[in-house]
Amino acid sequence: xxxxxxxxxxxxxxxxxxxxxxxxxxxxxxxxxxxxxxxxxxxxxxxxxxxxxxxxxxxxxxxxxxxxxxxxxxxxxxxxxxxxxxxxxxxxxxxxxxxxxxxxxxxxxxxxxxxxxxxxxxxxxxxxxxxxxxxxxxxxxxxxxxxxxxxxxxxxxxxxxxxxxxxxxxxxxxxxxxxxxxxxxxxxxxxxxxxxxxxxxxxxxxxxxxxxxxxxxxxxxxxxxxxxxxxxxxxxxxxxxxxxxxxxxxxxxxxxxxxxxxxxxxxxxxxxxxx
Amino acid sequence: xxxxxxxxxxxxxxxxxxxxxxxxxxxxxxxxxxxxxxxxxxxxxxxxxxxxxxxxxxxxxxxxxxxxxxxxxxxxxxxxxxxxxxxxxxxxxxxxxxxxxxxxxxxxxxxxxxxxxxxx
Numbered sequence: 001x002x003x004x005x006x007x008x009x010x011x012x013x014x015x016x017x018x019x020x021x022x023x024x025x026x027x028x029x030x031x032x033x034x035x036x037x038x039x040x041x042x043x044x045x046x047x048x049x050x051x052x053x054x055x056x057x058x059x060x061x062x063x064x065x066x067x068x069x070x071x072x073x074x075x076x077x078x079x080x081x082x083x084x085x086x087x088x089x090x091x092x093x094x095x096x097x098x099x100x101x102x103x104x105x106x107x108x109x110x111x112x113x114x115x116x117x118x119x120x121x122x123x124x125x126x127x128x129x130x131x132x133x134x135x136x137x138x139x140x141x142x143x144x145x146x147x148x149x150x151x152x153x154x155x156x157x158x159x160x161x162x163x164x165x166x167x168x169x170x171x172x173x174x175x176x177x178x179x180x181x182x183x184x185x186x187x188x189x190x191x192x193x194x195x196x197x198x199x200x201x202x203x204x205x206x207x208x209x210x211x212x213x214x215x216x217x218x219x220x221x222x223x224x225x226x227x228x229x230x231x232x233x234x235x236x237x238x239x240x241x242x243x244x245x246x247x248x249x250x251x252x253x254x255x256x257x258x259x260x261x262x263x264x265x266x267x268x269x270x271x272x273x274x275x
Numbered sequence: 276x277x278x279x280x281x282x283x284x285x286x287x288x289x290x291x292x293x294x295x296x297x298x299x300x301x302x303x304x305x306x307x308x309x310x311x312x313x314x315x316x317x318x319x320x321x322x323x324x325x326x327x328x329x330x331x332x333x334x335x336x337x338x339x340x341x342x343x344x345x346x347x348x349x350x351x352x353x354x355x356x357x358x359x360x361x362x363x364x365x366x367x368x369x370x371x372x373x374x375x376x377x378x379x380x381x382x383x384x385x386x387x388x389x390x391x392x393x394x395x
Contacts, residue, residue, distance in 0.1 A: 009280060013287035020288075021295015031304045035316040042309040048346055049312065049323065056326035059333050069322070119333045 039074040046073055047085055054082070054101035061118035063108045070105065079198055079224075082106035083217045086199075090213055100201060103215045107199030110217070110224055111191070165192075167200075167241040169248055171271035176256035183253040183265040185229040189216050189241055192274040196225025204229055204239045233265070241272045312346040320347045321362035324355050325372055328379040337382055344383075356380040 025031075033040070038049055050073065057066035075081045086102035089095035108114045167189060175186065185204070189197045198217030205211045216227040231237065231253045238249035248270065256266035312323065324344065331340040341352040348355030360376050368376075 009284050010287045013284045014291040014294075017288035017291020017293075018295045019291070021292040021297075022299050023295075024292075025296045025299020025304075031300055033307050033310055034314050036307060036310040036314045038315065038319055040307045040310045041315075042311065045310075045312045045346065048343070052323060052326045052330070052343060055330045059329045069326075072319070 038072040041073070049073065050082065050085060051098050051102065054105040055098060057105050057108070058101045058116070059119050061116045063112055063114055063116075066105060066108060067112060070109065079106045079109040079217060082109065083199060083215055086215055096213075099213075099215075103199040103201055103217075105199070106215075106217055107197060110198045111195075165275050166244045166246060167272040167274050168246045169270060170273040171269070172248075173269045174254040174256070175267040175269050176254075179256060179264055180267040183231045183233075184267040185231055185237065185239070185251060186267055186269045187216070187227050187229070187239070187241075188223055188269075188271045189225040189227075190271065190273045194273070196223045197274075198224040200225070200227075200241060201243070202227055202229075202239060202241055204237050207236055207238075231268070239270070245272070313349055315347065317358065317362050318366060320355070321359040321366070321368075323347055324359035324379075325363070325368070325376060328356070328375045331379050331382070332375050337386070340379060341383065353380065353383045356383060 038046075041049060050070070053066055053069045056069075057063070060066070070078055082102045083106045086099040086106065089099040089102070104116060108116075170190075175184075187202060189200045189202075191197050196216070198215075200216045201213060202215065203211055203213050212229075214227055214229065216225050219226050219228070229237075231251075233253060235252065236249075237251040238247055239251065240247045251268060251270075254266045254268055255263035258264045312320075315323065324347065327340050327343045330343075331337065344352035344355045348358070356376055356379050360373065360380065363373055363376060
């Protein structure tokens with residue numbers, strides 16, 4: 001009876017071994033990668049990498065270098081990813097600086113000619129002697145030199161220009177046609193050339209306290225320099241674009257005629273421009 | 276005969292196992308993704324550490340810098356900077372960059388922020 005089974009048991013064993021082997025190699029003990037590139041980083045580490053690039057950009061003010069570093073992550077839409085990350089950080093007061101750095105880097109992505117003023121490093125007591133460096137360098141295993149590193153742009157010590165003149169209100173209008181579904185403060189920010197500016201910080205405050213911050217660039221389908229804020233009935237707002245922009249106060253929901261003598265809430269459209 | 280069949284069965288299981296492992300590890304390994312910062316190539320790690328050092332040079336926030344460095348070197352932040360100094364030398368980092376890295380290394384080793392003093 002047993003002899004009639006033939007060699008099928010061999011095939012069964014082979015399939016069983018193959019199955020176990022594939023499961024082990026794919027999921028249980030997969031290949032451990034080393035010498036990887038930034039684009040392969042998991043999401044959490046990509047966020048860290050991005051934040052470090054942005055903060056270093058604030059220090060170096062070297063746009064080309066920051067963009068080259070950012071390109072290593074191969075994000076499909078770097079500007080949007082940066083803005084989204086900045087928005088997520090805004091809930092925490094401690095991360096305000098980091099959010100600003102990310103937004104500024106997002107602006108640099110869309111406007112590579114952007115020049116910012118670098119943050120001044122705190123002077124140290126170190127003197128630039130190569131001997132000092134060599135004595136402080138311990139002997140450890142020599143890392144592999146890879147050609148890609150030579151592509152990393154080096155910083156230049158050229159003086160940087162300032163961010164530019166503060167934005168001023170160019171246009172303020174009430175939007176009733178079409179009647180908005182919700183009353184919005186619709187803000188568009190343009191540079192001196194009339195181009196939309198993404199990643200620009202907008203602060204909105206209320207007389208009874210409370211300041212919220214948001215950034216342009218989250219709605220690229222409308223405009224890269226567009227941002228909006230939902231106004232609440234009975235509230236009066238003041239907004240400022242950038243850190244030194246013109247303060248626009250007494251902003252509230254405008255009334256739109258509903259055609260039968262009554263009124264409905266409309267939206268406010270504000271256009272800021274760099275002189 | 277029964278014994279022969281058993282050995283044959285075990286042999287083909289091992290054969291299949293070897294084939295499966297070869298497929299998963301060599302022929303069609305898992306896609307390179309979801310890697311961590313500590314698996315980055317040394318030049319990228321050095322550049323990351325340099326960025327951290329530059330940030331530290333401005334904010335003097337040593338705990339924050341150490342936290343960022345732990346991502347690239349679980350052994351310790353000091354080791355990360357040391358390796359970056361070596362990589363930086365090999366890749367011809369500028370003197371200013373090497374000094375920035377050295378400043379961070381000194382701060383980590385002394386565990387106190389560097390005092391801000393004007394260089395004469």
